Amino acid sequence: MAKVTLQTIADRVGVSRATVSYAFSRPDQLSDGLRRRILEVADELGYAGPNATARSLRLGRAGALGLLFSETLPYAFADPYAVGFFQGLAAAAEDAGVGLLILPLPRGEQRPVPVRDAVVDAFCVVSLPDGHPALAEVLARKLPMVVVDEPYVPGHPFVGIDEPAAGALAARHVLELGHRRVGVAMVGLHDDGRTGWADPARQRAATFEAMRGRRGGYESACVAAGVDWAGVPFYELSRNSREAGREAGHALLRADPRPTAVLTNTDVLALGILDAAADLGLRVPEDLSVVGFSDSAAQEAGLTTIRQAKQEIGEKAGRLLLSDPPAAPERLIFPHELIVRSSTAAPH
Amino acid sequence: MAKVTLQTIADRVGVSRATVSYAFSRPDQLSDGLRRRILEVADELGYAGPNATARSLRLGRAGALGLLFSETLPYAFADPYAVGFFQGLAAAAEDAGVGLLILPLPRGEQRPVPVRDAVVDAFCVVSLPDGHPALAEVLARKLPMVVVDEPYVPGHPFVGIDEPAAGALAARHVLELGHRRVGVAMVGLHDDGRTGWADPARQRAATFEAMRGRRGGYESACVAAGVDWAGVPFYELSRNSREAGREAGHALLRADPRPTAVLTNTDVLALGILDAAADLGLRVPEDLSVVGFSDSAAQEAGLTTIRQAKQEIGEKAGRLLLSDPPAAPERLIFPHELIVRSSTAAPH
DNA sequence: GACACCTCCTTAATCAATTAAGACCTTAAT
DNA sequence: ATTAAGGTCTTAATTGATTAAGGAGGTGTC
Numbered sequence: 001m002a003k004v005t006l007q008t009i010a011d012r013v014g015v016s017r018a019t020v021s022y023a024f025s026r027p028d029q030l031s032d033g034l035r036r037r038i039l040e041v042a043d044e045l046g047y048a049g050p051n052a053t054a055r056s057l058r059l060g061r062a063g064a065l066g067l068l069f070s071e072t073l074p075y076a077f078a079d080p081y082a083v084g085f086f087q088g089l090a091a092a093a094e095d096a097g098v099g100l101l102i103l104p105l106p107r108g109e110q111r112p113v114p115v116r117d118a119v120v121d122a123f124c125v126v127s128l129p130d131g132h133p134a135l136a137e138v139l140a141r142k143l144p145m146v147v148v149d150e151p152y153v154p155g156h157p158f159v160g161i162d163e164p165a166a167g168a169l170a171a172r173h174v175l176e177l178g179h180r181r182v183g184v185a186m187v188g189l190h191d192d193g194r195t196g197w198a199d200p201a202r203q204r205a206a207t208f209e210a211m212r213g214r215r216g217g218y219e220s221a222c223v224a225a226g227v228d229w230a231g232v233p234f235y236e237l238s239r240n241s242r243e244a245g246r247e248a249g250h251a252l253l254r255a256d257p258r259p260t261a262v263l264t265n266t267d268v269l270a271l272g273i274l275d276a277a278a279d280l281g282l283r284v285p286e287d288l289s290v291v292g293f294s295d296s297a298a299q300e301a302g303l304t305t306i307r308q309a310k311q312e313i314g315e316k317a318g319r320l321l322l323s324d325p326p327a328a329p330e331r332l333i334f335p336h337e338l339i340v341r342s343s344t345a346a347p348h
Numbered sequence: 349m350a351k352v353t354l355q356t357i358a359d360r361v362g363v364s365r366a367t368v369s370y371a372f373s374r375p376d377q378l379s380d381g382l383r384r385r386i387l388e389v390a391d392e393l394g395y396a397g398p399n400a401t402a403r404s405l406r407l408g409r410a411g412a413l414g415l416l417f418s419e420t421l422p423y424a425f426a427d428p429y430a431v432g433f434f435q436g437l438a439a440a441a442e443d444a445g446v447g448l449l450i451l452p453l454p455r456g457e458q459r460p461v462p463v464r465d466a467v468v469d470a471f472c473v474v475s476l477p478d479g480h481p482a483l484a485e486v487l488a489r490k491l492p493m494v495v496v497d498e499p500y501v502p503g504h505p506f507v508g509i510d511e512p513a514a515g516a517l518a519a520r521h522v523l524e525l526g527h528r529r530v531g532v533a534m535v536g537l538h539d540d541g542r543t544g545w546a547d548p549a550r551q552r553a554a555t556f557e558a559m560r561g562r563r564g565g566y567e568s569a570c571v572a573a574g575v576d577w578a579g580v581p582f583y584e585l586s587r588n589s590r591e592a593g594r595e596a597g598h599a600l601l602r603a604d605p606r607p608t609a610v611l612t613n614t615d616v617l618a619l620g621i622l623d624a625a626a627d628l629g630l631r632v633p634e635d636l637s638v639v640g641f642s643d644s645a646a647q648e649a650g651l652t653t654i655r656q657a658k659q660e661i662g663e664k665a666g667r668l669l670l671s672d673p674p675a676a677p678e679r680l681i682f683p684h685e686l687i688v689r690s691s692t693a694a695p696h
Numbered sequence: 697g698a699c700a701c702c703t704c705c706t707t708a709a710t711c712a713a714t715t716a717a718g719a720c721c722t723t724a725a726t
Numbered sequence: 727a728t729t730a731a732g733g734t735c736t737t738a739a740t741t742g743a744t745t746a747a748g749g750a751g752g753t754g755t756c
């Protein structure tokens with residue numbers, strides 16, 4: 001029961017290793033009889049087929065794309081946005097017949113990120129905070145890499161949206177409706193796990209570039225509309241869940257004066273805000289306007305949101321990674337769009 | 349700019365390849381000075397670190413788990429059950445510091461499933477229909493394998509629930525409430541893409557073992573309660589979405605006599621049934637009882653459902669795959685539980 | 697008969713590392 | 727002075743395949 005390799009079979013049949021290899025990969029290179037004989041013996045010996053790793057080494061291709069998420073794996077799929085993105089990426093992978101190797105980012109910063117040992121042809125990095133060690137490891141591998149959403153790395157393709165513009169669009173929508181008392185709930189600004197009020201200094205120090213930009217959009221739109229940003233209650237969450245949104249909602253809606261509009265950076269969070277509003281007997285949109293982001297879970301709840309082409313973004317990232325010759329280091333900005341539903345209206 | 353390997357560095361520094369290897373993997377085997385020198389030259393030459401594939405070949409481990417889903421990748425995550433399972437599996441992988449290689453099952457049966465070339469240490473097979481070619485390919489690799497949900501493969505560990513019992517539990521719940529006109533909407537019985545009414549013969553010929561068993565549970569409970577199964581309207585779906593559920597709902601609720609209770613095999617489908625009921629002005633649970641399955645999207649909608657420990661199932665599958673020595677080929681049956689919420693009540 | 701041309705198989709280089717065992721030199725203890 | 731013990735580096739086997747080039751033998755053509 002020792003390991004069976006091409007050589008084992010070759011010895012048994014009395015041919016060279018090369019011949020056995022041809023029997024598996026190039027039937028036209030040898031006679032039918034011998035081929036049958038070889039396959040028979042291989043079967044008899046319990047040969048598991050040409051070793052994938054050895055093949056990969058010799059052929060110089062891994063047949064897989066590496067994928068790095070900011071969140072620890074178990075939570076990565078809590079957000080429908082991530083799921084949509086993933087579906088797009090998977091579609092591209094499927095077309096090319098390659099696998100998708102999802103790399104776990106260990107939560108305890110101690111253990112090494114298994115990037116060095118990842119058998120892949122390219123990396124897709126999604127939403128990593130500024131200066132995350134895993135990014136350095138990926139860059140060290142010198143394989144094709146594309147970044148999605150953040151952080152922008154000069155010299156590598158980038159796919160995402162215009163975050164400041166998208167944030168401003170969301171904010172302008174409620175401002176133009178006439179709201180002046182705006183509240184904000186955001187997740188994914190920092191990765192230090194903090195939850196609670198965030199002052200402007202902390203907001204600006206966010207380690208996630210995309211969210212920093214989106215927030216900047218909120219601020220600039222408010223400022224342009226004459227709303228004092230320092231007075232805007234800003235609640236920061238460390239987890240993107242409906243429950244977290246509800247918590248933020250309670251905090252924001254207990255503020256005095258109470259906001260008449262709340263901006264959130266995910267639809268899931270916005271749903272939680274709606275829950276909090278319901279808890280407090282507030283009607284949406286009469287008493288409170290709520291804006292989500294991503295259009296991932298928004299339709300059924302009638303949420304006004306910013307739609308971004310998550311699947312397209314994923315698919316594009318995949319195609320860039322799989323393109324030969326390697327993709328040019330373009331910065332691809334996908335369009336976003338305001339979808340107005342029934343969660344926003346003029347105040348009063 | 350040719351490829352830089354250990355040898356390139358060795359030649360440049362004037363030492364042997366082994367020494368360079370030690371510089372990277374075992375700092376204690378050489379003097380600090382030389383080590384620094386080597387790392388410096390490596391950096392200078394743009395060395396990308398020890399080649400992952402070569403390392404994997406030499407060390408005999410891939411550092412990854414292969415994952416095969418029944419659905420094509422882009423749709424696999426439409427069901428929250430899949431997401432929950434995946435989170436559990438990912439947690440196990442994360443703990444062990446290994447990656448998760450998701451293998452695309454090509455939709456056009458023509459192209460080969462890239463199982464042969466997957467650089468993995470073990471395979472996790474989830475919900476494959478009977479006789480799916482990918483399973484044969486996986487078995488040929490002779491690596492550790494566990495099956496989740498279906499199909500049961502003797503000689504390999506299996507993780508899942510007692511499907512017939514779970515199905516019967518769901519059915520008994522509405523039967524014991526007094527319902528006699530029961531309807532059924534199920535997805536994932538066959539993989540031929542058909543949607544519409546299914547007679548008992550087609551139901552029993554389902555190619556997915558787990559769903560076959562679950563359906564058997566519905567039937568046996570009905571028969572035990574004196575309900576004629578042949579008279580039970582049974583609508584089959586090919587896609588697990590809220591929209592598909594709504595379609596089934598319209599079909600079922602147009603039946604004469606109209607069912608007073610509908611059993612579904614996913615929560616997503618059940619939500620669609622609720623949509624259909626709302627379309628038709630039927631009140632739930634007064635005019636119609638609905639039962640979901642999985643407790644994946646059920647809570648908010650107040651769905652009565654069967655809860656199964658999706659995360660635990662995923663985690664257990666992962667641990668079995670990663671266990672050394674390889675796990676015994678046990679058949680692990682996880683508990684399920686009826687969660688009664690507000691979507692079911694006695695008829696009339 | 698000479699030459700070309702197949703068909704079928706072998707030789708040997710190659711992919712890029714890891715690591716046990718051994719060589720060589722220096723230092724310390726007896 | 728001798729032996730032992732370390733420290734540092736090298737040798738060479740090993741991991742399991744792929745594939746260009748070449749050789750042996752048979753057949754076909756002029």
